[in-house]
Amino acid sequence: MHFHDGRVPQEYRQYIGRKVLFLVLLGGALFMVLLLSISLGAARIPLVDVARSLVGMETARKIEIIVWNIRLPQALSAMVAGAGLALSGAVMQSILRNPLGSPFTLGIAHAAAFGAAVGVMVLGGGIMTSSSVGSVQITNPYLTTVAAFVFSIGAAAVIVAIARMRGATPEVMVLTGVALGSFFTAGTMLLQFFADDVQLAAMVFWTFGDTARANWQELLGMSIVVTVVALYFFVNSWNYNAIDAGEETAKGLGVRVDRVRTVGMLLASVLTATVIGFLGIIGFVGLVVPHMVRRIIGSDNRFLLPGAFVGGALMLLASDTVARLLLAPHVLPVSVLTAFLGAPVFLWLILRGGRK
Amino acid sequence: MIVETCHLHFAYKEYAILEEIDFQVRPGELLAILGPNGVGKTTLLKCLNGMHRASAGAVMVEGVDVLRMRPIDIATRIGYVAQKSETARLTVFDAVLMGRKPHIRWRTSDHDLETVEAAIRHLHLEDKSLRFIDQLSGGELQKVCIARALVQEPKLLLLDEPTSALDLKNQIDIMRLLRRVVDEHGLGAVMTMHDLNKAMRYADSVLMLKDGKVFSHLETGRVTAAMIESVYGLAVEIHNINGHPLVVPQESGQNVHCC
Numbered sequence: 001m002h003f004h005d006g007r008v009p010q011e012y013r014q015y016i017g018r019k020v021l022f023l024v025l026l027g028g029a030l031f032m033v034l035l036l037s038i039s040l041g042a043a044r045i046p047l048v049d050v051a052r053s054l055v056g057m058e059t060a061r062k063i064e065i066i067v068w069n070i071r072l073p074q075a076l077s078a079m080v081a082g083a084g085l086a087l088s089g090a091v092m093q094s095i096l097r098n099p100l101g102s103p104f105t106l107g108i109a110h111a112a113a114f115g116a117a118v119g120v121m122v123l124g125g126g127i128m129t130s131s132s133v134g135s136v137q138i139t140n141p142y143l144t145t146v147a148a149f150v151f152s153i154g155a156a157a158v159i160v161a162i163a164r165m166r167g168a169t170p171e172v173m174v175l176t177g178v179a180l181g182s183f184f185t186a187g188t189m190l191l192q193f194f195a196d197d198v199q200l201a202a203m204v205f206w207t208f209g210d211t212a213r214a215n216w217q218e219l220l221g222m223s224i225v226v227t228v229v230a231l232y233f234f235v236n237s238w239n240y241n242a243i244d245a246g247e248e249t250a251k252g253l254g255v256r257v258d259r260v261r262t263v264g265m266l267l268a269s270v271l272t273a274t275v276i277g278f279l280g281i282i283g284f285v286g287l288v289v290p291h292m293v294r295r296i297i298g299s300d301n302r303f304l305l306p307g308a309f310v311g312g313a314l315m316l317l318a319s320d321t322v323a324r325l326l327l328a329p330h331v332l333p334v335s336v337l338t339a340f341l342g343a344p345v346f347l348w349l350i351l352r353g354g355r356k
Numbered sequence: 357m358i359v360e361t362c363h364l365h366f367a368y369k370e371y372a373i374l375e376e377i378d379f380q381v382r383p384g385e386l387l388a389i390l391g392p393n394g395v396g397k398t399t400l401l402k403c404l405n406g407m408h409r410a411s412a413g414a415v416m417v418e419g420v421d422v423l424r425m426r427p428i429d430i431a432t433r434i435g436y437v438a439q440k441s442e443t444a445r446l447t448v449f450d451a452v453l454m455g456r457k458p459h460i461r462w463r464t465s466d467h468d469l470e471t472v473e474a475a476i477r478h479l480h481l482e483d484k485s486l487r488f489i490d491q492l493s494g495g496e497l498q499k500v501c502i503a504r505a506l507v508q509e510p511k512l513l514l515l516d517e518p519t520s521a522l523d524l525k526n527q528i529d530i531m532r533l534l535r536r537v538v539d540e541h542g543l544g545a546v547m548t549m550h551d552l553n554k555a556m557r558y559a560d561s562v563l564m565l566k567d568g569k570v571f572s573h574l575e576t577g578r579v580t581a582a583m584i585e586s587v588y589g590l591a592v593e594i595h596n597i598n599g600h601p602l603v604v605p606q607e608s609g610q611n612v613h614c615c
Binding site for chain 1: 426434439
């Protein structure tokens with residue numbers, strides 16, 4: 001059957017226009033916070049100088065070094081990590097049809113922490129330096145990063161394998177994730193119990209997600225993964241919308257539900273594992289940001305996913321800037337702040353949702 | 357024929373659910389699948405669009421075996437309205453627009469938006485176009501689901517108990533709506549139903565299942581009380597009220613008077 005007498009309603013165009021405007025404003029806010037983030041810190045740089053340095057105009061050597069070697073890579077790391085984590089959380093929540101879908105609920109963050117502990121203790125990854133925690137060092141950060149990445153992907157692979165055997169239902173995936181989280185937490189505790197003082201400090205330190213860890217090279221690697229996976233997710237936004245409407249409805253619309261869920265789950269895990277592997281565990285961004293954006297822009301993944309992407313970048317960059325300034329001259333790892341902020345924000349969202 | 361089954365069998369593990377199912381659906385025909393709980397009505401419906409893979413036999417959609425078709429190609433020919441639809445924070449317009457998914461490649465076109473607007477108007481939902489679907493009543497939500505299936509521009513519509521969760525007025529509204537789209541657009545439609553009266557009043561034909569097999573496939577006017585009693589194990593009478601058949605369960609001890 002065909003409908004021939006339709007016309008595009010003006011009100012719908014305006015409604016979509018408002019969503020696009022929100023995304024543009026979010027992007028504008030992100031740019032402003034980026035300039036502020038580079039400007040603020042132990043050495044305050046005027047915004048004009050920040051702008052001059054960023055566009056390649058001549059500025060003082062000291063400013064060049066602070067902007068290009070310290071603040072810009074850290075700010076960009078925060079943006080890329082925040083965008084990746086929030087997008088990964090939004091996709092997991094959608095394909096699992098579970099508002100608690102996040103790297104934590106599914107045991108992926110726990111697997112990364114265990115991997116890092118294995119890297120430090122069993123593989124002798126040793127000791128890492130940090131701008132925020134100077135006394136603890138890990139000599140071979142790449143080994144720890146790779147171990148964390150491998151274990152996170154391993155956890156995701158187990159979830160996907162069990163989902164393939166038992167059917168890729170949200171229940172199977174979430175329950176497998178909970179079981180894996182518990183298993184890896186136990187493993188980490190076991191390693192920590194037998195670790196010496198230095199190893200224990202290194203293991204615990206690794207779990208403090210810190211955007212200052214990434215250099216330009218690592219930032220490039222992280223950006224490539226985040227961009228490619230994000231494009232895949234954006235292209236599949238209609239599939240996630242269809243799954244949101246129910247599995248049978250999605251199948252009736254020609255969506256290969258199991259395949260979309262499995263590939264989405266795997267890529268969301270790659271995204272999370274890449275960020276966590278390079279920077280350590282940063283909690284709550286993946287859980288809270290999609291919920292906040294959904295409140296404003298709705299559940300339509302065509303807008304929710306880009307909104308979570310930009311919103312995640314904005315939230316982690318703002319949190320990272322505050323974490324650097326809050327206890328100056330000490331620098332707080334951003335993960336501490338996101339965890340502190342995330343919990344009350346999430347509770348507020350629940351209470352506000354209940355009153356609706 | 358839009359859809360035709362040839363010796364269709366469906367088994368779950370070693371348990372046979374459906375056996376030797378043969379029937380056809382013509383354009384402009386509204387077919388109701390009837391039978392007691394657990395007889396395989398929904399399973400049969402899902403075999404028709406390849407959601408369930410038949411163990412033996414075939415389902416032919418416009419002459420092509422449904423299992424040889426890509427899901428997206430099936431979706432451009434067959435619309436499916438599930439018994440239960442989830443409500444997300446989507447507007448009515450966007451929820452219906454989702455039905456264009458099998459036709460959308462990269463982005464929605466003006467043609468997609470125009471089709472959705474026309475379908476929404478056709479189903480008298482235009483004043484709710486920008487309302488969120490989680491704010492709708494059950495009847496309105498069911499209309500949205502039907503509109504979503506219609507914008508797929510299908511030749512066949514499958515509906516799993518389309519009136520099961522609705523009040524009386526909404527049940528009648530939905531059945532009239534289905535009758536209208538079938539008559540006006542020449543669609544074929546297959547629905548599973550428990551309500552014999554609605555099925556006999558609005559459908560063109562019924563397919564009665566018993567023990568996983570076709571007990572009878574005939575025009576609604578030819579259904580007898582004896583057939584219903586045999587399928588459901590309950591004695592009934594069929595009365596004629598204002599030209600419409602009305603199935604009434606018989607009190608125990610009464611004889612069956614069929615017409």
